[in-house]
Amino acid sequence: MADPYFFGYGSLVNLATHDFPDPRPARLKGWRRAWKHTDLRPVAFLTAVPDANSEIEGMIAHVPKNDWAALDEREWAYDRVPATHSISHPLTHDVEIAVYAVPHERHSEPTDQHPLLLSYIDVVVQGYLRAFGEEGAERFFTTTEGWDAPILNDRAEPRYPRHQQLKPDETRFVDDRLQHLSATIVNAQ
Known part of the structure; x- marks a missing residue:
């Protein structure tokens, strides 16, 4: 029987946001990754969108005892999609890997x-910086669409439930990349 794993491409790359084993x-x-709004949540979220010409980096991790309940609860606005044959990874034993994606019919633009x-955004980029270095975090920005959407600056009072404290150099990296992308940052009211 194959071991169950998931592929994370957003906040699940940040190992400080979960304790799933064997990342x-x-x-x-x-x-590919895209920022999309879904009627299931009040803000835009990162999702994976099928695209035959794209490839994205992320992290796989084991789902202990084949118990998907905790991960399904965390990713409740997403569908769990089988993706084993689309993922390259270093594991040598038999695995089944799923990816979470917002159903296409529930997408809308932010x-x-x-x-x-x-x-x-801070949580995701911190994860890429720590897992893949600056070059990997830069690839995150270039392989994700939707940076033309408005970005709410909620750092003073984070609304994202798994927010993390960034180091000053991580904050500078995020801010520099968003400025380079001419992102529209709106201050929280």
Whole structure:
């Protein structure tokens, strides 16, 4: 029987946000990342979107005892999609890997009423910096679409439930990349 693993491409890359065992860098072929709003949440979230010409980096981790309940609860606005044959990873034993994605029919573009959260972006980028270094975090920015969406600066009072404290150099990295992308940052009211 194959061991169950998931592929994380956003906050799950940040190992400070979970304690799933055996995390390993991996690549998902045939998908890209995008910031999308779903009617299931008040703000925009990162999702994976099928795209035959794309490949993204992320982390796989083991789902203990084949118990998906905790992860399904964490990722409740997403569908769990089988992705074993689309993922390259360093494991040598038999695994089944799933990726979480917002169903296409539930996507919409982020808006002023449904912005990206800076506290969420911070968590994801911190994870990429720690797992893949600056070059990997730079690839995160270049392989993710939707940076033209409004970004709510909620750092003073983070709205993202798994927010993390960034080191000053991590904060500078995020801010520099967003400025380079000419992102629209809106201050929280």
